[in-house]
Amino acid sequence: MTMTDTTANTAPLPAVPERHPRTGNPGPRSxxxxxxxxxxxxxxxxxxxxxxxxxxxxxxxxxxxxxxxxxxxxxxxxxxxxxxxxxxxxxxxxxxxxxxxxxxxxxxxxxxxxxxxxxxxxxxxxxxxxxxxxxxxxxxxxxxxxxxxxxxxxxxxxxxxxxxxxxxxxxxxxxxxxxxxxxxxxxxxxxxxxxxxxxxxxxxxxxxxxxxxxxxxxxxxxxxxxxxxxxxxxxxxxxxxxxISESDLTARVPVRGSDDISALAVTFNTMLDRIESAYRTQRAFVDDASHELRTPITVIRGHLELMEDNEADRARTLALVDDELARMGRIVSDLLLLAKVDRPGFAQPRRTDAATLLLDIEAKAQVLGPRGWPILEIAEGSISVDTQRMTQAVLQLATNACQYSPEESTVSLGSRFEGEGGARQFTIWVSDQGRGVEEEEAARIFGRFHRGQAAQDTERARPGAGLGLAIVRSIAEAHQGSAWVRSTQGSGATFGITVPSPIYDDDGDAGPGGNVTERLDEVKEHQQ
Structure with missing residues (x-):
């Protein structure tokens, strides 16, 4: 009987380079x-x-x-x-x-x-x-x-x-x-x-x-x-x-002069800025997710532990669990959206017609609640925006306005151009007849997980994590613009988005939306 040496045909495994104990990078090479x-x-x-x-x-x-x-x-x-x-x-x-x-x-x-x-x-x-x-x-x-x-x-x-x-x-x-x-x-x-x-x-x-x-x-x-x-x-x-460590990415290289070495320092600092931004986005996502998901998880666990062995209690508990899971899904979706804000390609502006954009948003807002949805002002001309992101932001404002205003009240929409030449801007806004926003609250209302005083009203409390207006602000900033609010306590509030809008040589129809002229005529007749 012959024996075969299997080691003769076995290739040696490549050596794994030693890595730095803190950074994980490969060790020094020869x-x-x-x-x-x-x-x-x-x-x-x-x-x-x-x-x-x-x-x-x-x-x-x-x-x-x-x-x-x-x-x-x-x-x-x-x-x-x-x-x-x-x-x-x-x-x-x-x-x-x-x-x-x-x-x-x-x-x-x-x-x-x-x-x-x-x-x-x-x-x-x-x-x-x-x-x-x-x-x-x-x-x-x-x-x-x-x-x-x-x-x-x-x-x-x-x-x-x-x-x-x-x-x-x-x-x-x-x-x-x-x-x-x-x-x-x-x-x-x-x-x-x-x-x-x-x-x-x-x-x-x-x-x-x-x-x-x-x-x-x-x-x-x-x-x-x-x-x-x-x-x-x-x-x-x-x-x-x-x-630089995992918890501190603020260190930067001093830049002196304008030679090649200074350019290297600038490039290195720029790289650190990107890394720090990505790190903070990731850390914010993790912190926000852990903070917001802890409550629904606790609620679900507590109700499951206290659930009695009868059909009515099980149905009630399962309905609550389903509602909490839906809320968790919304929170995760919103957090993922906010995490993508700083990535290239989050907003992809295209030339579109301002009137078409507002009319499409108004048509979609009709199903948000039993409110009057008049268009008080409409801009006519071409703009450069990401229609999907802009629609998402304005519908978020419309949803908030519908949630925090009395039933059968009016939620108004409008858009306009401001300024001239290269400084021209496009503004789109939503106005409600709710309780309004206090001046101190208006300064922080677009922050993450901030829920206004209206959200504290148990009669009209809306389930959410306070990320809607943060998403609106992020979409506005992705268009190099800003989100704003103007309000008088007890007299409603107006939320809007203002973005740069250069003037095009020709102002024709851009994008879908049907016969814009006919729809504009209908709006004008409705306003009269």
Whole structure:
């Protein structure tokens, strides 16, 4: 019997990254452990160092080329001086023409003072002519050209009239000038040792090097400070992110200036605003739901626990439970609607006809209760609103007006345009003949779970959670408008919504609603 190793075909499970204990985000990934400030300063320092190195190498090359050029110019100058001296052909000591090349070279060499690293030698046959101040100045460099027989022979007898000789003290650039007088031939040899001049170049480069080191130190300090200044907003973002907790989302990053880092801070703050808004909406929904649903749940539980074992009590209890469950359903629906207010697309304005909108709302309001529903004012023209949301809000106002006004009373409707041009506004209102709203109560009546004094009247108490007017306000604000109330205690109240309404080029029919002209005529006849 054979056994199969099942582990051979089993793929290893991927490793689950560790997450932050508080935020739940994945733990740090592999990457550079060097702080960003050090990296920025390091790259600036490295770039500066490479630039200075390139400058030093370029400077050294230019200085060396300059020393060679200067050496050649010095050699050329010595040769030109000898040519001018030979052209005169007069011995300054006797004021007579030279009688020999040897004498000419002796007089010329005796009058020369060679610079450092320069050697001037004259040769006639095998004889080498020099003076202590001229030819022997090369001894200061550690090399004595007149006594270097091999090098002298190569220079005198070689085919080249110039060249570079390698001596014990480095390179020597030399030039040989032949001097001919009759059958007699001599040479003037001028040489320049490059080692002293190269040593001067090395000293200059070394000075530049130490100055560059000082510059690098200053650059490092400045880079450290600048990197700190640049990353300061990033550190603020990190600090704010660390300070944010599940219960506190109010921290924000200070915004200074208008550069890219400031734009990052603005974007981060905007993101926090959205998160905080969503969090507050969620928390408000949870708090409101828990607050409002607690009472019906308690009522249902209490009646179920006290329900007697008879058909009449069961029917009464089940009816109460059904009513409470319906109320819970309305509360949940209203809370879900309020939770969606801040989401994009809650209100989707479309161009529609203002008269059609009001007439449709009036037709739907007829079934809310036995009231008179006259239209006292009607706006004619095009507006941009979400007809469903606006209808929902006005019907909520009509429902409240019907609930808190006497039966057979009148609930009036109306709409109008206010203002001109870009400041024009559209207002739609509902007016009842109820007990009205007190001035202090009007300031908070559109808040969540606020039930007015009229709701305290046991004779006309309307079951609800006090979310209707909050929904009306939210719909108005979703249209960039506002909800309002005007009332005199004991003389009824007028609730309305005012939203911006730009003027369109043409005011034609928009949206369903039947023959608007005929319906407007009917309204006008009814008003007369």
């Amino acid at each position: 990457g550079s452990k060097v702080p960003a400030r050090w990296r920025i300063a390091g790259w600036i320092l490295l770039t500066t160092a490479l630039t200075l190195l390139a400058v030093m190498l370029t400077m050294r090359s230019l200085l060396l080329n300059g020393t060679q050029t200067q050496a050649h110019q010095d050699i050329t100058q010595e040769l030109q001086e000898f040519r001018a001296f030979a052209a005169e052909g007069v011995d300054p000591t006797t004021a007579k023409p030279f009688t020999s090349i040897e004498k000419m070279l002796e007089i010329f060499l005796s009058r020369q003072s060679a610079a450092q690293g320069e050697v001037i030698v004259g040769t006639v046959g095998q004889r080498i002519l020099y003076t202590p101040t001229g030819a022997l100045s090369s001894q200061a460099n550690g090399h004595d050209l007149p006594r270097d027989q091999a090098l002298m022979d190569s220079i005198r007898t070689g085919d080249a009239s110039s060249g570079i000789a390698h001596t014990s003290e480095g390179e020597m650039h030399w030039v040989r000038l032949p001097v001919v007088s009759g059958n007699e031939t001599g040479h003037l040899i001028v040489g320049i040792y490059m080692a002293p001049r190269e040593a001067q170049v090395a000293g200059t480069v070394l000075t530049i090097f130490f100055v560059s080191l000082g510059g690098l130190a200053v650059t490092a300090g400045i880079a450290w400070l600048v990197a700190g200044q640049i990353l300061s907003p990033v550190r603020e973002v990190r600090r704010v992110a660390e300070d």
